[in-house]
Amino acid sequence: MIKLLMALLVSSVSLFASSASTGTIPDITMTWVGFACLFIFVIGYYFVAAEEKYEIDKAKPALFIGTFMFMLVAIYYSLNHMDMGLVHTQAQHLILEIAEIFFFLFVAMTYIESLIHMSVFDALKYKLISKGMTYRKLFWVTGFLAFFISPIADNLTTALILSTVLITIEKKRLDFLVPGAINIVVSANAGGAWSPFGDITTLMAWTAGKGAFTDFLFLFPASILGYLATAIILSRFVPNEVPEFDVTTEVKPVMAEGAKVVMFLGVFTIFCAVMSHQVLHLPAMWGMMFGLSLLKIYSYGLKRKYGVDHFNIFHSMAKIENNTLMFFFGILAAVGALYFIGWLALAAVVYDPSVLGPTWSNIGVGFLSAIVDNVPVMSAVLKASPEMGLDQWMLVTLTAGVGGSMISFGSAAGVGVMGKLHGIYTFGAHMKYAWTIVIGYFVSIAVWYLQYQVLGIGH
Structure with missing residues (x-):
C-alpha cells in the first residue's frame, strides 16, 4: 500500500520532467540565490529542530523557508531576465502535489479523530491494560503492531493510529x-521498507523497474x-x-454506535486510495x-438515527493537527526549491567509484534522508540512475526507507507523531x-551485506 507521501513522488519527478516541454532548467546552485537558499534552508531546519528550546512551533520556520526560498528564486529569474515561465510551471506543479498531500492527510486525520470521538482507542487501551x-x-505490542501494519497501510497512518493508542494509555x-x-x-518505517506498497521509497524503486515485486520482500530480514x-x-x-x-x-469504555462501520470505512478508504493510483491512474x-x-454520508445517517450530538464529522475535522499540515507544506515547498535550484541533483556525483562508490553512497543516503526527506533523495538517485546491480x-531502498527514523522530523511518521504527542515527542x-x-x-x-554480498541471497 502506498505511503501517505506518495504524491510527492509525482512532484519530484515533475520538477524534472516538465523541463522536457518548457526547456532545460538552468543550474543556479553556484549563484547568490543558490547559496542564499541553501543557507536559509539550513537555518530554518535548525529552528525546526530547536522547537523545544525556542518554544516555537515547527510549522512556523518551515512555512517561512518554504515560501521565501521560492520567492527568492523568482526574484533571481526576474533580475536576470530568465524564463519566468519555468518558475510559474514549477510552482504550479509543486502546489498541485502539495495540495494532494494536504487532502490525503486531511482525510486520514479526520478518520483518526472520528475514531477517537467514538471511543475506539479508549476501548483498545482498556483491552490492553486490563x-x-x-x-x-x-x-513491544505497539511496536510489533506498527511493524506489521505499516506494509499494508502507510507508515504515517500507522504511526498516527498507534501514537494515539500510546497517549490514551499514558499521558x-x-x-x-x-x-x-x-x-x-x-x-x-522499518515495516514499510520491505514491501513494494509499504514505503514511498520501495514504491519508487519498484515502479522504476529496479527490482521485481518479490525482490523487495528479501529486505524483510534486514528490516x-x-x-x-x-x-x-x-x-x-x-x-x-x-x-x-x-x-x-475503571469504567469500561463502550464504542459508540457505528464505530465498527467507521473502522471498516477507514480501511476501505485506504483501499480506494491504492486502487485510484494503481488501477485508475488518479491521484491517491x-x-x-x-x-x-x-x-x-454515513455520519448523516447516524445523525438521523441517534441525534445531532452522536457524531458530527465537522467536529472531527476541527480537531485535526493543522500545524502538522502547515509543516508539510513548508518543508515540501523548501525541498521543491532545492530541486529547482539544482542542489539535490549534485548528490549523484558521489556514486562515481572514484568518489565514494555505490555502497558508501547508499549508506549515506540514509543519513541524508533523515536531514532532508527520503522522497526527494530517492527521487534524485533514481533520476540520475547510477550503474548499480x-x-x-x-x-538504497532499505537505507532511504529506514534512515528517516534517525531524526524526529526525518520521516512522515516522525512528523505525524510529533504533532500527535506535541510537547512530549520532540526533537x-x-x-x-x-x-x-x-x-x-x-x-x-x-x-544486507551478509545476505547479498556473502551468501548471495536475493540476487
Missing part, C-alpha cells in the same frame, strides 16, 4: 511515552532485525511496571476524498535516544 501488561510489554510518564513514540516511528536491535535497547529504558489500573473501579488522494464522502538498489527528546536508532540502522546494513 490484561495486566506492563509498560514494557505495551511497548504523563515520559519514560514510557518517549521511547514508545520512537519505537512506533522506527517500526513503522526486522534492524528494528529489533533498536527496540531491544530502547525497551531497557521503559519501566517494567504495570500502569495504575483498577478493573473494579482521489480515493481518500471518496472515502471521506462515504464517511460524511540489484543488490545496491535494494540497499530534543528523540535525539537522546537517536544512538539506538543508528545502531539498528547499521545492523540492517550488516544483515
